[in-house]
Amino acid sequence: MAVGVVEQAIRGVYEGFTYRVEEADALLYKVDPRAKLAYMIAALIAISIVDKLWGQAMLLCYLVFLMLTGYHVRKFAEAVKPVALTVLFLATLLAIMYVVVLGEALSRSALHAAFTALRIANVSLLLIATFSTSPPEDIAQALVKLGTPFNQAYLFSLTIRFVPTVARDLLNTYDYFRVRGFRVKWGLNVLEGVRQLSYMLTSITKVLLERVISVAEALETRCFGFRERTFYRELKVCRRDIVFLALNAAVLAKILLINAFLVP
């Protein structure tokens, strides 16, 4: 069960990051990555400040609306389904823990669990919305324009670029282990479960290290870091980005105010 949820979570990351909207058909794609990064930081602060269930629910609705400006409804549902399943599983697990371990009442436990689950869902949606609608090169350029040294900015964008690749590697390894009869069962035989999991982790570590080495070699053979470089497309902040930031800041501020004064 736990392995199934981890698999769903990785699948969610993979699908969320793999799916890219067409530049022409999505507002979110057209917004300058700097505006999106600024908005992401503001939204992360809001998510951590909002301390009520309804506040988090409002943030969720708003993030879903925002994502739908960049995703088709069906694609959005497909990309977000694994995240939703993972969050649902975590909420159930938390509720059970509150009841069993802390001895809280069921209704109170359910509220606590729902709040934490919503917070995780909000952070996940925010990251997917920001990074899956911004090409990694544009993120690198945005960071350079914000004063980050080129090498570090490029490394960051490279990390983003390789998130789906690493997720794909993990899923492939898991799939090919399943074909060979691997099943991580957490029944009475915990040791057997740990043993099976350790085989998989060994292989995954090996695959990831090989991936890191091949990326490093590819970069070196292209003289990465030898001299500064320019970008194929120059980013420019325009009126659309300012309107995007202003509108989003207003919405976030409103949610914070409602959370602080109106929601009981």
Next chain:
Amino acid sequence: MLLNKSPAVELIDVWFKYLSSRDYVLKGLSIAINKGTSVAIMGANGSGKTTLLKHVVGLLRPQRGVVKVLGMDVQAVGFQEIARCVGFIPQNLNYMFFASSVRDELAITLRNFEYPDRLVKNRIELVAESIGIGDLLDEDPSTLSYGQLRLASIAIALSHDPEVVVIDEPTMGLDKRYREALAKIIRQLAEDGRTIIASSHDVEFVSKAFNEAALLNEGRITVYGGLREVLYEYTELVKARLTMPTVPKLFNELEKCFNTLSKPISVGEFLSIIMERLGDGRGCCRASD
């Protein structure tokens, strides 16, 4: 050997699309592969060969249509039940090996399938000998060549004695020696009554190793049948962006003057037809022809 000609693998009107792809990869694909046959699924890069194979193994589930393996609907049964009767060798072998010896890799797989401990040692020896990797059993997989790894991966897939063996791009990264060894193994497995399904765009290898072939083009099987029929389908091969193997290509030209129904696919068959014609006194084309 008397072979049961009921389908081992059946795909009926299968549609599948990855979230990241714009179009469907499989578009109403249908194929029924009989037990005891070896089939090469041929197609260009990106034609959906691996996607098709992953459906047979149960790693992917069709969005529309039905996939049956040995009569089991892959959507209705658990993954473990499919894995018990289907051995799979992926294209990228890096995902497969993690233990410190080939023997351990085989042992772990056997134990996963709850093979009795007292039989594991013998089973490993038997499978390794049948594939010709007896001397590699105690080697560390990280020290093996790609060809050796490919043979070891076949041994792993065969270790629990599956009825169906699925191989994704078997010749990738193999030199002539290992390609010949692999062709021999595939022929032997088919003779033993197993069903072999492999993806490949290497028509020369296919002509040496398999007894049936299917052309996959734009998400559908365009031609499926005996090797001779498929490898002589010049138009369909071109449509699938494949090259006709050398012998059929040559014979297609010579056929105009031979006027024969024979369809040789190996050099030996080709030569025997030529020799027969020369011996008949009918001769080959004159230079002036």
